[in-house]
Amino acid sequence: MTNESEPGHSESDLLKMLLDVRDIPCPVCGYNLRAITSTNCPECGAKLDLRVGSTDLKLGPWLAALLVVGLPLGFLVGAALIGLAVGIADNNLEDLTIAGGLLIPVIIMAGILAMLIRRRRSIWCWPRWRQLLLPLLLLITSVVITVVVLGVIGMML
Numbered sequence: 795m796t797n798e799s800e801p802g803h804s805e806s807d808l809l810k811m812l813l814d815v816r817d818i819p820c821p822v823c824g825y826n827l828r829a830i831t832s833t834n835c836p837e838c839g840a841k842l843d844l845r846v847g848s849t850d851l852k853l854g855p856w857l858a859a860l861l862v863v864g865l866p867l868g869f870l871v872g873a874a875l876i877g878l879a880v881g882i883a884d885n886n887l888e889d890l891t892i893a894g895g896l897l898i899p900v901i902i903m904a905g906i907l908a909m910l911i912r913r914r915r916s917i918w919c920w921p922r923w924r925q926l927l928l929p930l931l932l933l934i935t936s937v938v939i940t941v942v943v944l945g946v947i948g949m950m951l
């Protein structure tokens with residue numbers, strides 16, 4: 795919360811106070827913002843604001859978890875759509891059954907992906923070893939689901 799009515803304590807005043815005493819590069823162009831007089835970068839014009847960051851926020855394992863679930867999910871959705879299109883075009887019940895059967899792993903993987911996104915702040919607070927274990931376990935889960943799906947499709951063909 796900012797208190798714009800209190801002189802010297804608005805967000806832009808606090809930003810200018812910080813930049814009066816520190817060499818901080820513009821996040822867009824890298825220009826040194828020390829002692830600037832406005833809340834825009836004088837070099838590139840980017841609007842600047844004051845934020846709190848954390849060096850503890852390491853998104854690598856969480857992004858890896860999104861990737862190991864998202865990529866197979868995309869593959870399964872693509873396979874289901876192709877099966878649906880071919881099944882409709884050829885009026886082939888087998889292709890339509892396969893496409894319908896792919897909905898089960900698609901729903902499971904989409905649910906995992908939604909959970910990863912919805913509970914991201916909780917996951918970011920986990921201990922490091924647990925954060926690193928998450929993408930590994932999800933990779934194994936994704937591989938197992940994909941292999942089972944491909945195996946079932948192979949038995950049906």
Ligand SMILES: [Zn+2]
Nearest residue numbers: 820823835838
């Ligand atoms: Zn700039």
